[in-house]
Amino acid sequence: MLKKSLSLVLLIMVSASVFAQCSKSVTLVVLSRHPTEILEAARDAFLNSKYAKEFCISNIKFVQLPPGWWPYYIKSHPVDVAWGGGPTQFDTLFKANLLKPIETALALQAASQVPDTLAGVPLKRIKDGKIYWVAAAISSFGFTINTEVAEQLGYDWTKLKSWRDLGSDELGLLMLQVGVPVSGIADPTMSTSNTRMYEIILQAYGWDEGWKLLTLMAANSKVYSGSSAVRDAVMNGEIMVGITIDFYGYTAHKQNPACVYVAPPGETIVNGDPIAITVSTKNPKAAEAFLAWVLTDGQAIWLSPDINRLPANPNVFNTPLGKSRQDLYQAYQMITKSKSMNFNDTLALQYEDAMRMYFKATLVDLHDLLQRAWTELLNAYYVEHRISQAEFQRLKDELTSFPTFKDPLTGKTETFTIDYAIKVNSYLMNHPEDMDKFMNAWREGARVKYLGVISSIG
Structure with a gap:
């Protein structure tokens, strides 16, 4: 009888303790660029975890917004966690002092399981010994090819090995042949992964040659509103090839085995x-508990056949689920040993916003005019044979050259050199209201250039 009474008292005490601890439940607000399938899987798994129970977290409210809205949303709404969207996005938040350093022992211990760097690239943003963001997953960058579409077009898809191949005359001629683009890219203002790929190209080929290649890639491609739309277009056979982050390539292959992901050797990171x-x-402590879960038990989310991402914490491959995903383990091993390029992350940050807006103004907003100039040039040389090779090359160089424009602040004639991009990027950080002035100037300069090429073709 005494034993039963003691047991009952103990049960009441424990229950009272739990009740007191969780007298007020927490709903975490998580700002994310992850697709819905990842977020729903994470919510279900996390809310059933020990982390949620210990920190009284009863729900997660996910907010999915375009990258440009994040700083405003964080300033004007309570946001506990930012999760997913690539280092470009998070460094923008870091520079704007919108990230809080990790402080709890639980979260710091979880973060310690993620390497500081991988293949020479930082997986954490550390300042004065404090961690402001940490990678939850890792990726490489390349393009995904639909081999069935390539075969239908009579094109040897194995020739697509580098970024330069996506800006080739050959892909332009395929576009002429079928009447629509056979490749796809995304607007960098709507895709952080595509932004990083354009930065990779600018460093792999150099600023001047990189912009020439980006211009030809855009001229050869359909421009999509986001990176997932490019993946879906490849998967569904709408285009033959599209630039993608690696896990989009893995997912495309899972859903359509004809799709193959290629990471350009020496031209990826x-x-x-x-x-x-x-x-x-x-809710800082509850927020850090969610972060700790994402970096430990939550790493299993990436191994789902519907998600197919590479985890940042390699310990997940020691679990039963991890051991069952040998395909992703091999991909992880390949990435750690891959021939990556030397990428200057600091330099990319110095011109990032200006680069994205210049790309948007000159290659996205005027895409129809650019593509018209390119197809007319290809047709005049390769099909109608009414211009010489020398004239074709001259006009191609003109098409891919930097347009001149009047600086909206000084009135001076400028071109988009790397030094100018860095200067404008720094200025716009403090004067974002002037962004449209610069974009209008860049847009008008590009318009004049494209019309000049079209006029010269005759």
Whole structure:
């Protein structure tokens, strides 16, 4: 009888303790660029975890917004966690002082299981010994090819090995042949992964040659509103090839075995896809508990056949689920040993916003005019044979050259050199309201250039 009474008292005490601890439940607000299938899987798994129970977290509210809206949203709304969207996005938040350093022992211990660097690329943003973001997953960058579409077009898809191949005359001629583009890219203002790929190209080929290649890639391609739309277009056979982050390539292959992902040797990097705590969090300890889960038990989410991402914490491959995904383990091993290029992350940050807006103004907003100039040039030389090779090359150089424009602040004639991009990037950080002035100037300069090429073809 005494034993039963003691047991009952103990049960009441434990229950009272739990009740007191969780007298107020927490709903975490997580700002994310991850697709819905990842977020729903994470919510279900996390809310059943020990982390959620210990920190009284009863729900997660996911907010999915385009990258440009994040700083405003964090400043004007309570946001506990930012998760997914690539280092480009998180470094933008870091530079704007919108990220809070990780502080709890639980989260710091979880972060310690993620390497500081991988293949020479940082997986954490550390300042003064404090971690402001840490990679939750890792990726490489390349393109995904639909081999069935290539065969239908009579094109040897194995020739697509480098970024330069996506800006080739050959792909332009295929576009002429079928009447629509056979390749796809995404607007960098709507895709952080595509932004990183354009930065890779600018460093792999150099600023001047890189912009020439980006211009030809855009001229050869259909421009999509986001990176997932490019993946889906390849998967569904709408285009033959599209630039993608690696896990989009793995997913495309899972759903359509005709799809093959290619990481250009020496022209790709490993990228960490971060998670961080924001300065507007109302639940810092609960937020760091979610971060700790994402970096440990939550790494299993990436191994789902519907997600197919590479985890940032390699310990997950020691679990039963991890051992069952030998395909992803091999991909992880390949990335750690891959021939990556030397990528200057600091330099990319110095011109990033200006680069994205210049790309948008000159290659996206005027895409129809650019593509018209390119197809007319290809037709005049390769099909109608009414211009010489020398004239074709001259006009191609003109098409891919930097347009001149009047600086909206000084009135001076400028071109988009790397020094100018860095200067404008720095200026716009403090004067974002002037962005449209610069974009209008760049857009008008490009318009004049494209019309000049069309006029010269006759």
